Amino acid sequence: MSASTPPSSWAPPAGSGAWLPARRSGVPGLRDSRADLPAALIAAGVLTLAGLLVGGAWLWLAPRADFRVTETDVVPVGAAPSNELFVADDGVLVLLLAGLGLVAGVAGWLWRRRRGAMLLAGLSTGALAAGVVAWQLGEWLAPGPTEEELGRVGATVTTGLDLGATAALAVGPFVAVLAYLVATALTARDDLGRDEPVAQLPPEGRLPLPPVPPPRPRS
Numbered sequence: 268m269s270a271s272t273p274p275s276s277w278a279p280p281a282g283s284g285a286w287l288p289a290r291r292s293g294v295p296g297l298r299d300s301r302a303d304l305p306a307a308l309i310a311a312g313v314l315t316l317a318g319l320l321v322g323g324a325w326l327w328l329a330p331r332a333d334f335r336v337t338e339t340d341v342v343p344v345g346a347a348p349s350n351e352l353f354v355a356d357d358g359v360l361v362l363l364l365a366g367l368g369l370v371a372g373v374a375g376w377l378w379r380r381r382r383g384a385m386l387l388a389g390l391s392t393g394a395l396a397a398g399v400v401a402w403q404l405g406e407w408l409a410p411g412p413t414e415e416e417l418g419r420v421g422a423t424v425t426t427g428l429d430l431g432a433t434a435a436l437a438v439g440p441f442v443a444v445l446a447y448l449v450a451t452a453l454t455a456r457d458d459l460g461r462d463e464p465v466a467q468l469p470p471e472g473r474l475p476l477p478p479v480p481p482p483r484p485r486s
Contacts, residue, residue: 306381307389314371314393318400321363325405329359329428334412336422344423357431360401364439368394371439372446382459387447394439402430 333344375390376382411427430436454460 303381303383303385306378307385310371310375310378310386310389311393311396314367314390315396315400317367317393318397319404321360321367321397322401322404322408324363325356325360325401326408326428328363329356329405329409331409331426331428333423333425336420336424354431356428357435360398360405360430361435361438364394364398364401364435365442367397368439368442369446372443373450375443376447376450380461382461387444390443390447391440394443395436398436398439402433402436406430 335344371390371394375386378386405428409425409428411429412424451459
């Protein structure tokens with residue numbers, strides 16, 4: 268372009284094609300992380316509250332046994348419970364947390380506009396918090412018999428809920444992350460298929476030119 272050609276008349280060379288929309292730089296999945304932070308906090312909060320439902324379901328579904336206190340021993344009421352009774356408590360909680368993690372991972376992926384690493388962090392954190400809430404709620408609502416209850420002859424006591432392996436709390440976050448990553452692996456787009464507004468181009472597909480400075484006065 269010569270110095271005599273005004274900037275407003277400049278156009279792309281013939282055959283160069285129309286202007287293409289600019290793409291934001293950055294790592295896919297980390298773009299707009301600041302904007303995704305509220306969504307991640309909401310997901311973590313909702314999952315934490317869901318831990319109350321999981322704790323109630325654990326209390327309802329986990330097997331428990333009744334015992335009668337005698338002068339010499341504590342004997343089961345009815346059929347003797349199996350040795351797997353307390354292991355089953357852990358197994359029921361693991362299944363409930365796995366189900367919650369699966370639902371969280373799928374629901375987080377369907378939140379198309381907020382797909383990304385920030386939402387994934389919120390899902391994993393919320394699933395872990397839900398497990399802790401469910402664990403503590405279940406043990407609080409179904410405590411084991413106290414020493415005083417075990418000392419009353421003729422009293423009937425019920426086994427309480429107890430999580431023997433705290434590693435079970437990692438099942439929820441693991442399943443949530445796994446479901447989310449599987450969905451990510453099946454998506455070919457670098458932007459994870461997010462719904463983002465498309466930048467509007469000026470007429471004829473050209474980028475706006477900088478303002479022309481006023482002419483300098485001649486001396």
